[in-house]
Amino acid sequence: MTFEETMRELERLGTAQTRKTYLRHGAPEPVSGVNFGPLGVLKKRIGTDGVLARALWASGHTEARFLATMVVDAPEMPWKELDAWAKGLDWYGLTPVFVSNVVLRSPHAVKALTWTQSKSEWVGQAGWQSLSALLTKTALLAGEDLLPWLKRIEQELPGAKNRVREAMNGALIAVGSTGGAVQAAALATAKRLGKVEVDQGDTACETPDATEYILKIQARKEAKAKAPAKKPAAKKAPAKKAPAKKPAASKRTRARA
Known part of the structure; x- marks a missing residue:
């Protein structure tokens, strides 16, 4: 077209x-x-x-x-173009679509985390949402030290721009969902930050409570781990074919007298 x-x-x-x-x-x-x-x-x-x-x-x-x-063709986009698209974002509703459809399919996805340092509301939002997406939808950050991200969130979130605060709150939840000691640190960070206020405009949208969501994710993981593994459905043996019927012997007609 x-x-x-x-x-x-x-x-x-x-x-x-x-x-x-x-x-x-x-x-x-x-x-x-x-x-x-x-x-x-x-x-x-x-x-x-x-x-x-x-x-x-x-x-x-x-x-x-x-x-x-x-x-x-996101996998073929050079970093310079991906970065230019990020800098062209113009409202909060476009950012998650851009992250999901373009950033996560790009070979430069991890480099997109540099956007978290941007002073632009939309670019900063894209950076923090990229962190959330990389943690929840890929294994690219597996084994990475996530504690520095928690430190930045605690230091920067209170003074961040509206939609950056929202994205940082989402990143806090994503970091906390990784479990273990990082989860405990994330819960402590959420407690110190308290309720995150985001102006949602003329909508019914609500800002998720980080502590509540992290605990819900943990509960789901524990329930999944305890659930008995589903046994693979037994394969039905192929139905035996009934032996073919022998054709009935033809009756000989008597010779007429």
């Missing part, structure tokens, strides 16, 4: 209700109002198209940018 065809399709797929929802959550104009179901279908039609993805991203259109993260 060409850029023009794609933009026309986005306009066609939009609904007033979804547009209203995006705007309420702070999405920048232009917005067509296309939710992720139709975007997923459109992504399948397009496949991977780096040229189209770059044009969609450059458009600044909300759903076009969502779609750009879906069709870009």
Whole structure:
């Protein structure tokens, strides 16, 4: 599909209700109002198209940018371009989509953690959400010393920008979910920080309590470990075929007298 065809399709797929929802959550104009179901279908039609993805991203259109993260060839993006996309983020709702669809598929995913040092609200948010995603969805940070991250969170979260605070709170939960001594340190950090306040705007969204979520994750892990392993279903023996019936002997007709 060409850029023009794609933009026309986005306009066609939009609904007033979804547009209203995006705007309420702070999405920048232009917005067509296309939710992720139709975007997923459109992504399948397009496949991977780096040229189209770059044009969609450059458009600044909300759903076009969502779609750009879906069709870009993330494993082939050089760091310089990935970093440029991060610096082009313009609202909190785009950031997790960018992290999930692009950063986690990039060979530069761990390098994205440098964004945690950014003074930009959206770039900083992307950095801390990348930390959460790397801890919960990959093994790239397995064996890494996570205590310095807890120290930074405790020191920097109180004075961080709104959505960076939210992302740092999520990172605290992700670090704590790794278990062991790190989990104990994360719980202690959460206790000292207290309730994290995030302005969620005109939405019903709530900021998760780090202590509560870490303990819930631990409880789920313990329950899973105690659960008896499911036995593999026994394979049914193939049904024996009934022996073929012998054809009935033909009756000889008597010779007529």
